[in-house]
Amino acid sequence: MRRVSFEGLERLSDFEVDVRLIHSKSSNISLVNLNEGESFEIEKSDFEVHVVVLSGEIEMISGSIQDIFKAGCLASILPHQNVYINSLKISRVLVIRDNPVWVMRARRSVRKFSSVPVSKDLILKVIDNARLAPSGGNIQPWKVYLTSDSEKKKLLSEFSFNQQHVSQAPWVLVITAIPEESEKEYGLRGRELYSIQDTANLALYIMLSAKAFGLDSCWVGEFDEEKVRKVISAPENERPVVIIPMGYGEESPAAPERKPLNEILVEF
Numbered sequence: 001m002r003r004v005s006f007e008g009l010e011r012l013s014d015f016e017v018d019v020r021l022i023h024s025k026s027s028n029i030s031l032v033n034l035n036e037g038e039s040f041e042i043e044k045s046d047f048e049v050h051v052v053v054l055s056g057e058i059e060m061i062s063g064s065i066q067d068i069f070k071a072g073c074l075a076s077i078l079p080h081q082n083v084y085i086n087s088l089k090i091s092r093v094l095v096i097r098d099n100p101v102w103v104m105r106a107r108r109s110v111r112k113f114s115s116v117p118v119s120k121d122l123i124l125k126v127i128d129n130a131r132l133a134p135s136g137g138n139i140q141p142w143k144v145y146l147t148s149d150s151e152k153k154k155l156l157s158e159f160s161f162n163q164q165h166v167s168q169a170p171w172v173l174v175i176t177a178i179p180e181e182s183e184k185e186y187g188l189r190g191r192e193l194y195s196i197q198d199t200a201n202l203a204l205y206i207m208l209s210a211k212a213f214g215l216d217s218c219w220v221g222e223f224d225e226e227k228v229r230k231v232i233s234a235p236e237n238e239r240p241v242v243i244i245p246m247g248y249g250e251e252s253p254a255a256p257e258r259k260p261l262n263e264i265l266v267e268f
């Protein structure tokens with residue numbers, strides 16, 4: 001018998017995540033509820049062990065189990081990687097239900113990406129979900145430019161003052177605003193404010209959507225707008241607002257401090 005304990009499980013308590021072990025002996029699959037601090041005995045021969053983290057969508061995840069826990073059970077879909085709990089190999093991890101705020105908690109600006117390829121299908125899923133972002137009058141005055149081309153990524157990196165994560169990520173998105181579309185409906189306020197706010201909403205939705213699909217990203221705002229516009233061949237009426245490098249992260253940065261609630265909250 002091998003004792004499998006979930007160190008770090010208490011870190012999950014505020015994510016309200018249920019962790020279960022499925023151990024299957026041939027077709028015999030049993031589910032075991034594992035609560036915080038509990039451990040479970042598994043026979044050594046029983047190597048078909050699955051960790052099932054209950055969350056909204058079923059996804060395979062991997063990484064060290066502590067990393068997964070730290071990240072609030074985020075789905076990092078790297079099928080070639082192995083997950084171990086106390087040296088017991090876990091063949092796959094499913095995310096079936098979680099606290100809806102986990103994605104907000106788990107997202108970090110990641111500036112080091114793995115060379116593991118990311119399918120275009122997955123990137124398209126990420127963007128497709130993010131189309132739900134709110135915009136003034138639902139005008140959606142934005143475009144999303146996407147590339148995995150090394151030369152183009154190098155140029156984007158150069159024009160972002162040599163930010164290396166821009167060229168290092170497998171995919172790079174450039175989100176542009178189309179101010180005149182908002183202007184038609186809302187005049188100067190639409191042009192100068194709404195179109196930029198809307199595009200920022202889309203960018204953030206994309207980053208959160210990426211996290212939900214197990215991908216990492218970074219908001220890159222420091223770049224030469226004109227030069228970037230030329231690289232992506234965007235027309236004059238579009239304004240590049242954000243560059244988003246995206247891929248599987250190869251670092252897990254600690255969460256930078258935020259101002260406490262009482263410092264930012266003003267009741268009136």
Ligand SMILES: Cc1cc2nc3c(=O)[nH]c(=O)nc-3n(C[C@H](O)[C@H](O)[C@H](O)COP(=O)(O)O)c2cc1C
Binds near residue numbers: 107109
């Ligand atoms: C408007 C804006 C511009 C940013 N520009 C850059 C940038 O050019 N390069 C970069 O690496 N990170 C950039 N960031 C990321 C921030 O540094 C990061 O969000 C912040 O430090 C908080 O860290 P977190 O995203 O991990 O919570 C930008 C973020 C925002 C919202």
